[in-house]
Amino acid sequence: MYRIGQEEIDAVARAILSRDFFKINGSGQEVLHFEEEWKRFIGADHALLMTSGYAALASGLIGMGIGPGDEVIVPAYTYIATALAVLEVGAIPVIADTDETLTLSAADTEKKISPRTKAIIPVHIQGFPSDMDGLQAVAARHGVRILEDACQSAGGCYHVKPLGSIGDAGAFSFNYFKIITSGEGGALTTNDRTIYERALIYHDASAVAFFGSQLDGFTEPLFGGREYRVSDLTGAILREQLRRLPGIRADLKRIQRQIADRVAGSLTVAPSHDFEGDAGTTLALRFDSEEETRRFAARCAERGIGLTVPIDTGKHVYTNWTQVMEKRGAWHPRMDPYQMEENRGAASNYTPDMCSFTLDLLARTVYLAINPDWSEADADHVAKVLLGKE
Ligand SMILES: Cc1ncc(COP(=O)(O)O)c(C=O)c1O
Numbered sequence: 001m002y003r004i005g006q007e008e009i010d011a012v013a014r015a016i017l018s019r020d021f022f023k024i025n026g027s028g029q030e031v032l033h034f035e036e037e038w039k040r041f042i043g044a045d046h047a048l049l050m051t052s053g054y055a056a057l058a059s060g061l062i063g064m065g066i067g068p069g070d071e072v073i074v075p076a077y078t079y080i081a082t083a084l085a086v087l088e089v090g091a092i093p094v095i096a097d098t099d100e101t102l103t104l105s106a107a108d109t110e111k112k113i114s115p116r117t118k119a120i121i122p123v124h125i126q127g128f129p130s131d132m133d134g135l136q137a138v139a140a141r142h143g144v145r146i147l148e149d150a151c152q153s154a155g156g157c158y159h160v161k162p163l164g165s166i167g168d169a170g171a172f173s174f175n176y177f178k179i180i181t182s183g184e185g186g187a188l189t190t191n192d193r194t195i196y197e198r199a200l201i202y203h204d205a206s207a208v209a210f211f212g213s214q215l216d217g218f219t220e221p222l223f224g225g226r227e228y229r230v231s232d233l234t235g236a237i238l239r240e241q242l243r244r245l246p247g248i249r250a251d252l253k254r255i256q257r258q259i260a261d262r263v264a265g266s267l268t269v270a271p272s273h274d275f276e277g278d279a280g281t282t283l284a285l286r287f288d289s290e291e292e293t294r295r296f297a298a299r300c301a302e303r304g305i306g307l308t309v310p311i312d313t314g315k316h317v318y319t320n321w322t323q324v325m326e327k328r329g330a331w332h333p334r335m336d337p338y339q340m341e342e343n344r345g346a347a348s349n350y351t352p353d354m355c356s357f358t359l360d361l362l363a364r365t366v367y368l369a370i371n372p373d374w375s376e377a378d379a380d381h382v383a384k385v386l387l388g389k390e
Contacts, residue, residue: 030235053173057085063195106134127279156279252280
């Protein structure tokens with residue numbers, strides 16, 4: 001979360017004082033307005049606001065028709081929710097290495113595609129775009145769908161196209177830690193009418209048929225799903241947050257570029273699939289060894305600049321995805337994809353060293369979190385600390 005204040009307070013007050021903030025039929029229609037505004041911002045035909053990024057990922061997979069018997073490729077470095085969303089729909093997450101940018105490797109994805117693979121989930125981690133050209137070529141060669149996990153990259157682009165608008169669908173998170181936030185929240189975007197219809201039914205299973213005329217013109221039949229609906233309070237906050245997003249992004253990029261320009265030549269900025277496009281939340285530096293990386297981070301910490309070595313980020317690293325690595329996909333064994341007959345023979349023989357390329361990179365990278373409210377002098381100070389000059 002970067003910026004929030006009186007405008008969001010006023011928006012929530014407006015929704016509360018209306019005493020009418022159910023999503024459908026409410027007088028404010030804040031959710032529906034946000035969905036209109038978000039789909040325009042992303043450049044998609046459809047947008048659905050819901051409770052979380054996880055809910056958006058699962059709804060997107062349901063929309064793609066994915067279920068037991070299917071495999072979905074996810075990167076070794078992403079928040080565990082990406083893999084758990086695959087398990088929610090009964091499919092098996094197959095874990096692939098990242099490339100040098102710490103996003104899903106197109107080459108390893110292609111190696112891991114099997115006749116069971118139905119989708120891949122590139123994750124634009126820390127706002128850095130995945131290799132969408134490479135991944136789209138792989139997906140086209142093998143006839144698999146792409147669900148972009150843009151949970152950490154709202155406002156970022158890949159060669160001018162908004163992240164989340166490039167694959168068959170895109171999932172966003174608005175939880176507290178994200179670029180814009182409603183405390184908790186998520187959205188799914190897509191141009192595919194079938195994905196949209198199924199995701200709308202799935203994310204609001206009990207109310208969708210009883211409130212408003214949401215199913216008018218649908219060709220998909222009603223089916224049982226989950227309850228991931230949000231209220232107009234969430235919509236009201238996010239409408240204000242979206243107004244702030246272009247400003248947040250511009251400031252993040254300006255400061256990230258200023259620091260990157262200052263340190264380039266002395267330090268190695270990690271490669272990116274689009275330096276201009278990334279969300280700007282993070283500057284990534286790369287070192288030759290873990291020892292050097294940790295020495296660098298410790299020296300900066302002594303001077304008040306906290307850096308993250310991503311191998312330390314817990315549930316973002318596949319080796320720490322306990323439920324996945326130990327194959328407990330659900331509480332009830334009959335609901336557990338790892339025990340389903342349809343998934344017998346799926347590629348789930350996970351081992352801690354199966355993506356050692358990614359682990360090595362994670363231990364040789366530091367992330368500097370950019371603050372969009374840093375002044376030029378603040379950014380200059382940070383750059384000097386990184387350079388060992390202060
Ligand atoms: C890459 C990634 N995917 C998915 C999620 C899940 O989002 P949420 O916490 O809103 O369910 C997150 C959130 O932390 C994330 O960072």
